[in-house]
Amino acid sequence: MILASFFLLSIGAHFTPCSEPFLNVSQRKNFTYCKKLTTLEAEFAWRINNEQQIEILFGTRLHTGFGWLAWGVNPDEMPQMVGTRAMIGIWNSDGSTFITTYNITSDTKMGCMLKPEKMDEKVQNEVGFHNMSMENINELDYFAIQARVILPPAAYNISKLNHVWQIGDEAEGTEPKMHAKTLQNVDSTETINLWVRDEAHHVGKHENHLRTVHGILNIVGWGTLLPFGVIIARYFKYPLENFHDWRIPLHVSCQIIGYILGTSGWILGLVLGNLSKFYIFKIHRLYSIFIFTFTTLQMLALRLKPGEDDEYRKFWNMYHHFLGYALLAVISINIFHGINILKPNDTWRQAYIGILISLGAIVTVLEIYTWTKFKRSPKPTASAQAGISATGLEVPQPRP
Ligand code: HEM
Ligand code: HEM
Ligand code: HEM
Incomplete structure (x- = not known):
């Protein structure tokens, strides 16, 4: 029974392309690759400019209509929250919006305030986020963030990139507050080969x-x-x-x-x-x-x-x-x-x-x-x- 289940389930393991509307949006913006992420109903599109420079678009729903959306990369052996360099787009309930970069540390995980932090690829092994923008994609009812990301080659390899995503319902000004702790929220990491359209090793x-x-x-x-x-x-x-x-x-x-x-x-x-x-x-x-x-x-x-x-x-x-x-x-x-x-x-x-x-x-x-x-x-x-x-x-x- 166990072997049969493994067999059947392994047949079903395959790459999930983007939804039609998200694919349309990403193609309109000249992104060349697009995939559905495995959790939080998120979708991810990217374009490779060169080994160290990529353009990314990350989008999903925020069910309350406001909150925050985060996408980042992690230089560690395995993808995880701590150590992630992220950009976070915030839609506050008072209508104000922010998009900026954050360095997520173990202090953040312990509940310390998450403050914006400037990142510059010129600093050793630091990631650069440029041309950051955020938008509501009305036809999809999606919120999305977009940027050009510069990855220092000593710490990141785009054929084996650890990326991490997250959403949260609450924010105060530029400070995103704790996200939910459901399996969807904690299983939101994967190691991806950006060169290969249909290959991504997702932890989950x-x-x-x-x-x-x-x-x-x-x-x-x-x-x-x-x-x-x-x-x-x-x-x-x-x-x-x-x-x-x-x-x-x-x-x-x-x-x-x-x-x-x-x-x-x-x-x-x-x-x-x-x-x-x-x-x-x-x-x-x-x-x-x-x-x-x-x-x-x-x-x-x-x-x-x-x-x-x-x-x-x-x-x-x-x-x-x-x-x-x-x-x-x-x-x-x-x-x-x-x-x-x-x-x-x-x-x-x-x-x-x-x-x-x-x-x-x-x-x-x-x-x-x-x-x-x-x-x-x-x-x-x-x-x-x-x-x-x-x-x-x-x-x-x-x-x-
Ligand atoms: C997880 C495993 C087991 C559970 C949850 C379990 C549970 C029960 C329960 C609830 C009863 C009482 C039923 C009733 O009359 O209301 C019962 C009766 C009995 N069980 Fe088990 N059982 C287990 C394994 C075993 C095993 C491995 C044996 C091996 C001999 C065993 C031998 C018996 C016997 C002899 C009775 C009858 C007791 C009597 O004379 O009323 N059970 N069991
Ligand atoms: C806003 C401040 C944040 C706080 C206070 C926070 C707190 C936490 C806590 C306490 C856990 C552990 C949950 C458990 O074990 O049950 C966790 C897990 C996780 N968080 Fe956050 N988090 C924050 C922001 C973020 C951001 C921005 C990301 C993504 C970029 C993220 C990604 C993750 C992931 C992937 C996990 C799964 C476990 C792991 O990888 O360590 N979190 N978070
Ligand atoms: C009495 C029955 C069950 C037992 C004894 C059991 C046992 C366990 C154990 C030991 C873990 C590892 C916990 C940890 O170390 O974090 C686990 C995780 C889990 N179980 Fe169960 N389980 C049971 C039923 C179920 C059912 C019915 C489901 C779902 C349909 C389920 C879904 C899960 C999930 C999603 C995890 C988390 C896996 C992960 O960390 O990635 N379990 N379970």
């Missing part, structure tokens, strides 16, 4: 596919098979006692497959977390560590479960039941959390809600069936009784 290009696989494995493994296994353990005892003999083998098989798929998804999550070195989703990570630890504990039942007649079996049952149900709750919270981080189209949420509704419907029908069967039957069936004596668990008893 392969990651996006891995994220999809991660989500699917987790939803199927933790989110579907584990609860299904619990339903089997619960209802094959009563009222579906005809399947009693299948109860534990099916429960255990379901949980083992669910655990293997879920753990693969979890490991993929850790790999993704490691690949994106400059940001972290703490709560999602904490929940997932909890889930992995305690499902592993549940799985130890394979070897460490007390025998049916053991005096501790009663307590093991209580612990196994309590932890099992608690895990189901945390898993569904974390799945919604993951979907919120990924912010894909609504299909994911709808699909998972669909799975929850189906599992809920099965449980409701079986609960109703349990109670009607229990009310009608004068005595519990032999196998249900066997279930009671074997486990010591409470099963509905017929009224005297």
